[in-house]
Amino acid sequence: MATKLIAPSSHPPNQKFECRDCPARCCRMPWNIRFSGDEARRYLAEPWVRERVGEEGALVIGRGVLPVRERDRQLQCVFLDDDMLCSMQKRFGHEYIPKSCQAFPFGFVRDEKDVVVAQLSQLCPSIRDNYGKPVDRQLKAKLQQRGDTERMSTALATLSGVILTQPLYLRAARHWEEQLATGASPASTLARLYDWTAAFERALPQGQGRATDASVEAALGQAGKEEPEPLAPRKKPSFYARVLFAYLLGNLCYPSRVRESHRVEKASWTELQALRSFGNKAAWMLGRGTVDMMFVPRPFKLQRVRTVDRFLAGDEGAAVKDYLRLVLQRRHIFSAPRHLLAAVLDLSLATVVISRFARCRAAADGRVKVSLEDVREGISVAELVLLSHAALSEQGTLMKNLRWLLLTKRESFRALLATEA
DSSP: OOOOEEOOTTSOTTOEEOSOSSSOGGGSSSSOOBOOHHHHHHHHTOHHHHHHHHHHHHHHHHTTBOOEEEETTEEEETTBOTTSSBHHHHHHOGGGSOHHHHHTTEEEEEOTTSOEEEEEOTTSHHHHHTOSEEGGGTHHHHHHHHOOOEEOOSEEEOTTOOEEEHHHHHHHHHHHHHHHTSSSOHHHHHHHHHHHHHHHHHHSOTTOSBOOHHHHHHHHHHHTTOOOOOOOOOSSOOHHHHHHIIIIIGGGBTTGGGOOTTBOSOOTTHHHHHHHHHHHHHHHHHTOSEEOBTTSSSOEEGGGGGGSOOOTTSHHHHHHHHHHHHHHHHOGGGSSOOBHHHHHHHHHHHHHHHHHHHHHHHHHTTOSSOOHHHHHHHHHHHIIIIISSOOGGGSOHHHHHHHHHHHHOHHHHHHHHHTTO
16 A cells, blocks of 8 residues: 555644754753664764763663763753764764654654654644745655654553444544534643543443444443533642642753763762752642753742743633644554543643643743743643653653553542643
8 A cells, every 4th residue: 555644634734844943952852862773783883983972872872772961951962063963964974863863853653544644743843833844845755764653553442441443442532633623721621521531431331342333323422411510720739730740840850851871971969969859859749949941941930830820721722722633633642552531631631731831931931921932832841751752661650650540530630630720
């Protein structure tokens, strides 16, 4: 079957990309840039590479990861020069660098029609702000550079164990997308979608291994009869919202963000870094203290976030809904076998993180209103820590347990959303 490359419909019809006007953001991130064993052997066989990275860096490359070092209170690739250009690319050419670097910010997933859908990462300023050259002329080359595509899960399970094949779980996903296209706040919409999806799951015949077209049709009709419960905003973050912020946003604060296992040239005060990293998480749990967070121009007091207006029910909230619809259209959220309701949970976690980050950014600037730029940067953070670049398999036990608790405890889930509603 011939491959047809498409970009999701939520992207601008004239989506552009060009690697310019950016301070090497993708090379200065607290993440693992992985590559194949063949690539690792090729790099280690090159004397210039071994000299550049040193003995410690060579060991990291042997594990299939690009080594990083701390510069200006954040991590950056050891191959990044002071001019913010890749020394490896300058010396050997674009084809020499890791495939993941060549292809960034593009990823690819085969959808339910076997069409290859481009995952255009909103972490990249060019994609997010839509500048450069037309994307459609670059897709085939980027797919070739990437070298692989992910596939959607052939089935998802309900919490009670009923199996939904791909065509059946996508019927629920289409309902989610339709609801996110309405004018309601994304927080209120997601609270309704949690209840709607839970009602849909309850209406399926229990004890039956696989759902059928007829049982899904009946369950969809039954779920539509549920009366939605309004979501009342909370004055203070719920306990589990504070845990989420401490884990995800706290890890973007200094020095937490530079404490990675693939870092070389470790500081002599590593133990003090560990203590300060714990202090970051404590500050987020208490909502008090000063933090230095990535993508925020200056350190700020967490207490100031309370003075920033919530925005999800306003015009800026529309950008969040557009992004959530884009996530569904990209199909990446369905690329791993898991529970159907987990997709609603991930959209909800992203919404809360985007909102809280945008309010932090406004607070750091002394503003009480969030700007569209704040929201866009919040979307970049959601891409980094949740929906695009973060691997669920690499997340710690705390995050996995938090997800399961929110998935199975409705009131805790609603309290999370109400924190930013």
